[in-house]
Amino acid sequence: MAISLLVLLIPIALLLAFYRGFLGGDEAATVDPAPAIEQARAANTFPVSQPEGLGSGWRTVSARYQTVEGGAHLRIGYLTPEGRGVQLLQSSVPAERLLPTELTGQAQPQGPTELAGRTWQRYTARGNQQALVLLEPTRTVIVVGDARDNELRQLAGAVS
Numbered sequence: 001m002a003i004s005l006l007v008l009l010i011p012i013a014l015l016l017a018f019y020r021g022f023l024g025g026d027e028a029a030t031v032d033p034a035p036a037i038e039q040a041r042a043a044n045t046f047p048v049s050q051p052e053g054l055g056s057g058w059r060t061v062s063a064r065y066q067t068v069e070g071g072a073h074l075r076i077g078y079l080t081p082e083g084r085g086v087q088l089l090q091s092s093v094p095a096e097r098l099l100p101t102e103l104t105g106q107a108q109p110q111g112p113t114e115l116a117g118r119t120w121q122r123y124t125a126r127g128n129q130q131a132l133v134l135l136e137p138t139r140t141v142i143v144v145g146d147a148r149d150n151e152l153r154q155l156a157g158a159v160s
Contacts, residue, residue, distance in 0.1 A: 033063035033076050040065040040074040046092040046139035048074060051158035057081030058155075070097060078145075078155065086145030086155055095133075095140045099123070102142055103131055115157040132156045 033050070040048045043065070062077035071092035078086045091098050099107055103125040110122040113132065123131040131144035132152055143156045 030059045030061060031063055033060050036063035036065045036074060036076070040072070040090070043067075043072060045072045046090060047136075048090060049141070049159045051076075051088065051155060052160055053158050054078075054155065055081060061085075068093060070094065080145075080147045080151040080155075082148065082151065084145060084147040084151065086143060086147045086152065088155060088159065089140075089142040089144070091140050091142075092138065093140070095135055098140050098142075099133065103144065107131070109133075113153070115153055116160075120156055134159070 037048060037050055040046075045067075058081065059079045060076060061079055062075065065074045066072065071094075073093070074090045076088045078088070080086055089102060103123050107123045107125060110124060112119050113122055114120075115132070118134060120132045120134050123133055125131045125144050127146070129144055129146050130149065130152060131142055133143075134141040134156070141156075141159060143152050143159075145152065147155075
């Protein structure tokens with residue numbers, strides 16, 4: 001019985017090694033955010049910013065522009081250099097409707113923080129996530145995720 005089990009486990013182990021080693025099976029698929037960013041700019045519903053100056057360790061894993069009731073959203077998802085998830089959301093939906101939907105109904109400001117000459121508000125979000133929120137007259141920018149504070153600040157500071 002042990003020999004027949006070994007005969008089955010060896011090919012499975014070889015296939016798994018090939019998948020992970022040569023095909024990059026554990027790595028997230030990256031996407032180009034440019035089409036979603038261009039679509040948002042063409043719609044001209046809010047000023048669109050693209051993060052600049054992020055290091056090569058930042059990987060874009062999702063990007064989508066969509067119209068919603070009361071406005072539009074541009075969402076760009078990232079994996080940080082430490083492998084944690086962060087989302088950049090730019091929206092024309094009024095903040096009083098957007099924040100409870102995106103963060104939670106109980107989200108409360110935790111105090112201001114200065115980044116790249118702008119005042120962002122710190123918020124708690126779902127689960128163990130933290131958020132940085134920039135309120136502007138024509139848009140709201142949210143950086144939210146389970147990344148460490150320095151990575152959230154890095155992404156928020158890269159938004160021009």
